[in-house]
Amino acid sequence: MNDFRSQVESQRPYLLRYASLQLRDRQAAEDAVQDALVAALAGEAGFAGRSNLRTWLTGILKHKIIDTIRRAAREATLLLPEPDTAEFDALFDASGHWAAMPADWGDPHATLGQKQFFAALEECLGRLPKKTSDAFMLREHLGLDTGEICKELGVTPTHCWVLLYRARMALRECLETNWFRK
């Protein structure tokens, strides 16, 4: 590691604290700092002993933070178009709140220690439509990522997320009725 590189690297903890404070999100902060450090190392000439290193780096980081926030704003608007999940409308009231609030399922350990629970779970899984249940088991039992599942089932990523969402909504409803409220 050359001298400039190690000096830049030594500022990472400071920059991370700075970015975390602005973005209030650890992952986003780490990404912004990483981008800033890469840009700084590529632009060493721009520094050329001017001002102090921390100030220079912070200036670069600020631009990266602004980019992050801009991207987040764009994403927030992309979030709006809803895929077709009208089948679950009955679970929500007109303002989009739960008609019946999901319950607290208590201690997961205690539940998972009971054989009868797994019988109830399999019963609920059995009620899912085939494709929904395939997608869900590929994901949750076999641990494939959605990209692989899409290929497997010949569906788009969005459709894949909807299938998984459907499976989870139906399963939680089924378990809540047939196990947790019993």
Added chain:
Amino acid sequence: MMLTCKEVSRLASQGLDRRLGFGERIALRVHLAICDGCTNFSRQMQFLRKAVAGIGDSPES
């Protein structure tokens, strides 16, 4: 940027399948902080993941 419970349920599910964007994570967190129903829902989703991963590991009792 305020989400409804319906939107939150969809996002909480997608959060198990892809890395949510920064804006999505923030919106989700803001909603969960004030909504018990969605907090329960999102715990239920974690629980489902554990339960389904553990099918076939037959518990002792």
